[in-house]
Amino acid sequence: MSDEPREDNTDDRLPTAQRASGGSTGDSTADGGTGSDDAEFAQYADDLRKAERKVAGEIDPGARAVVVAVAVLVAMGSLLLPHTGSANGFDVLTSSAAAATERVAVVSKVFVWFLVVFGIFGSMLALVTRRWVIAWIALCGCAIGCVAGMLAWWSRNTPGVGGVAPPSGVGAGLVLGWLALLVLTFHWSRVVWARSTYHLALEEERRREAVAREEAARKLQQRPRER
Secondary structure, rough: OHHHHHHHHHHHHHHHHHHHHHHHHHHHHHHHHHHHHHHHHHHHHHHHHHHHHHHEEEOOOOOOOHHEEEEEEHHHHHHOOEEEEEEEEHHHHHHHHHHHHHOHHHHHHHHHHHHHHHHHHHHHHHHHHHHHHHHHHHHHHHHHHHHHHHHHHHOOOOOHHHOOOOOOOOHHHHHHHHHHHHHHHHHHHHHHHHHHHHHHHHHHHHHHHHHHHHHHHHHHHHEEEOO
């Protein structure tokens, strides 16, 4: 008679242990599935962010690229033409004897340097690389160069210290270089502005995706509890 209760107790314990182990196994499986889903979703989100940053950092000038290329060629040609008198753009750039003879002012040298660095090389680099940052730098340099070109034009028609007038007036190289910088400034500003608007749209889309990710993660966390 003492053996029968033991057999009943043993039979009662076995289903209980099996139910306990079965329940823990189901929970661990559910937790493992949720963890793998979260890892896959995080990897997918990282890939999307990388692709988004790559696209956001690029520009697409479209038909403006042709206009910018022509303006760069005009800027390069202006260096060969007289800046003032017998001094051309290269004479002003290198501060040669011809530039000293023509009493070239500092603003003319600043203008030619900005024309070469930002108008020519900066614009060419922005077209080749299609990077938004480089286009922004080219825009800033071209805008400052336009102001320097206006002052250079003014210096060739205004007497200097002591009432000494410059020996020569404005040359064709100065005029063409200044007009080329004006064109480059206008077109780079349009390209940069369009890209800035695109950045704002991407930020708004990123906020929506973040809200959707949080909602999806919340639903994944609630599924094991419902089971």
